[in-house]
Each structure stands twice: as C-alpha cells, then as structure tokens.
Amino acid sequence: MSMNMAASLARGDTILCTHEPRFGICNSPSLHPGQPLRCLVQTRLRPSVSISTRHQPIRRVEVLARAADSPSSVSKAVVPDEGFSLAKVSFGVIGLGAGISLLSYGFGAYFNVLPGSEWSALMLTYGFPLAIIGMALKYAELKPVPCLTYSDAQALKETCATPILKQVKNDVTRYRYGDEQHLDEALKRIFQYGRAGGIPRGSAPKLQMIREEVTEEGKYCLVLVFEAKDLQLSDFEQRQAKFASFFGPGIAAEIGKGEDNLYEVKLISNTTPSASS
Known part of the structure; x- marks a missing residue:
C-alpha cells in the first residue's frame, strides 16, 4: 500500500485520507511526508459549506453597523418617555391602596393580631373613606393614551408646536377623571353627536x-390615531376643515387611513423653524 501511495504522489495524484474526518485538510503531515497539503479528507460534508459560513457573521455585523450609522435611522429614533410626572400617577390606585392598607392594619391591631392597638380606631377612621374615594376615582378613571415621539419632532416641538397642540398632548397623556373618553368635547363638536348631519x-x-x-416639508405634526368601527374614511374627510378650525389657529389638518379600523388625523403646524427663529 505504501509503495502505491508513493507512486501516486510521484504522479501528482490526490490521496484521500480518512483518519481525521472532521476537517477539510489533514492535520497530520507526518502520515504523508513531503505532501501534507495534497491530503484531502473523505467526509460527507462539503468543504465549501464550512468555508462559506465562516465569514457570514462578519457580513451581518457590517450591514447592521451601516444601518445604525445611517441618517434615516438617527432621524427616526424614538425618544423614550422616562421622566417622572405626577400626571402619570393614578390617584385611584394611591387612594385605594392607602385605604385598604389602613383598614387591614387597623382591623389587625383592633383584634390584637398586630401591634398598635391604641392606633386602630384612627386607622379605621381614615382608612374607610380613603378606600371609598380610591374606588370612586378608579371607577371614573380614564387612562392616558400612549405617545410615540421621534427625535426630530422633539427638537421642533418647543419652537414650532402651537400652544393648543402642546395642551392636547398634555391632556391625553395623563390620567383624567369623569370623562368618557379623551377629546370628548372636541369630538362632540366636530362630529355633532345626535344632530342632523352628525353621527x-x-x-x-x-x-x-x-x-x-x-412632515416631508420639515413641519411639526401631531398625529391623532382614532379607532372607529362604524365610520368610513369619508366621515373624517368631510370634517377635515372642522378639525383644522377647532385645533387652530396656525395648523392644517390632513386625514389618512391606517390599519383595520384606524384613522389618522394629522395636525400640522404652519410654523417653520426658520420663521420661529
């Protein structure tokens, strides 16, 4: 066998090796002296597969790096809402939690299960009305709607947004009590509930x-996304001028159709960065 291998090497033929089936090139040149690189491995896997996949993660990293450094991704970055505000706190949860805590500890102290029996009457006296007020606020509570702010809009907000647009954002992104829905008074006047020509x-x-x-023209825009299962796009379009007049002055209104039953009302400020400066 060794004489045949030597003859094959002398002719420049390729020798198949089966002693190291995991690699594409033989790592034991001592078995084939003088011709270590001529030894190929007899394996069921194609060497091209292992070689091609070796560089694939590098290309992915390069693509992600280019996408992260692109101007479009920077301008469309979302501003996280991490600041604390009292408007984001539910007074119903606070009142209900404080009332139940006082009542629970008051009853426990009254029956000598918990220490502080001399304060049990006071805790029961204040815990009961706090729990009632908390339940009432929780029942009448209207939760804030989510707000998505892009970084380029955040930069224009202070100089280009009108006072009414700022007030609209502040009103709908905080807890409200007693209202059936956000912008209830505005929608009542625009859509004229129960009147002729209304809904x-x-x-x-x-x-x-x-x-x-x-917007594409570089103007600040506040988009109101509504869900209306019983309305059509034409119901919003024929009230486009009313949206502009109610939330004006100094804005233009545009109507768009979103997914499923969602409709978008875009309130675009007419103030440009150059005019404000």
Whole structure:
C-alpha cells in the first residue's frame, strides 16, 4: 500500500485520507511526508459549506453597523418617555391602596393580631373613606393614551408646536377623571353627536394613541390615531376643515387611513423653524 501511495504522489495524484474526518485538510503531515497539503479528507460534508459560513457573521455585523450609522435611522429614533410626572400617577390606585392598607392594619391591631392597638380606631377612621374615594376615582378613571415621539419632532416641538397642540398632548397623556373618553368635547363638536348631519354617539371614534413626527416639508405634526368601527374614511374627510378650525389657529389638518379600523388625523403646524427663529 505504501509503495502505491508513493507512486501516486510521484504522479501528482490526490490521496484521500480518512483518519481525521472532521476537517477539510489533514492535520497530520507526518502520515504523508513531503505532501501534507495534497491530503484531502473523505467526509460527507462539503468543504465549501464550512468555508462559506465562516465569514457570514462578519457580513451581518457590517450591514447592521451601516444601518445604525445611517441618517434615516438617527432621524427616526424614538425618544423614550422616562421622566417622572405626577400626571402619570393614578390617584385611584394611591387612594385605594392607602385605604385598604389602613383598614387591614387597623382591623389587625383592633383584634390584637398586630401591634398598635391604641392606633386602630384612627386607622379605621381614615382608612374607610380613603378606600371609598380610591374606588370612586378608579371607577371614573380614564387612562392616558400612549405617545410615540421621534427625535426630530422633539427638537421642533418647543419652537414650532402651537400652544393648543402642546395642551392636547398634555391632556391625553395623563390620567383624567369623569370623562368618557379623551377629546370628548372636541369630538362632540366636530362630529355633532345626535344632530342632523352628525353621527350617533355610540359610533364616536375613540382615541388610541398619538404620534409626534416631522412632515416631508420639515413641519411639526401631531398625529391623532382614532379607532372607529362604524365610520368610513369619508366621515373624517368631510370634517377635515372642522378639525383644522377647532385645533387652530396656525395648523392644517390632513386625514389618512391606517390599519383595520384606524384613522389618522394629522395636525400640522404652519410654523417653520426658520420663521420661529
């Protein structure tokens, strides 16, 4: 066998090796002296597969790096809402939690299960009304809608957003009590509930979220996203001028159709960065 191998090497033939089936090139040149690189491995896997996949992660990293450094990804970065505000706190949860805590500890102290029996009457006296007030606030509570703000819109907000647009954002992104829905008074006047040419109150659109963005012309825009299962796009389009007049002055309104039963009302500020400066 060794004489045949030597003859094959002398002719320049390729020798198949089976002693190291995991690699594409033989790592034991001592078995084939003088011709270590001529030894190929007899394996079921194609060497091209292992060689091609070796460099694939590098290309992915390069693509992600280019996407992260692109101007479009930077301008469309979302501003995280991490600041604390009292408007984001539910007074119903606070009142209900404090009332139940006082009542629980008061009853425990009254029956000598917990220490502080001399304070049990005081805790029961204040715990009961706090729990009632908390339950009432929780029942009448209207939760804030989510707000999506892009970084380029955040930069234009202070100089280009009108006072009414700022007030609209502050009103819908905080807890409210006693209102059936956000922007209830505005929608009542625009859609004229129960009147001639209006819509039934049960078909009123409901605000789902808001979005702060910049238009292609570089103007600040506050987008109101409504859900209206019983309305059509034409019901919003024929009230486009009413949206502009109610949330004006100094804005233009545009109507768009979103996914499923969602409709977008874009309130675009007419103030440009050059004019404000």
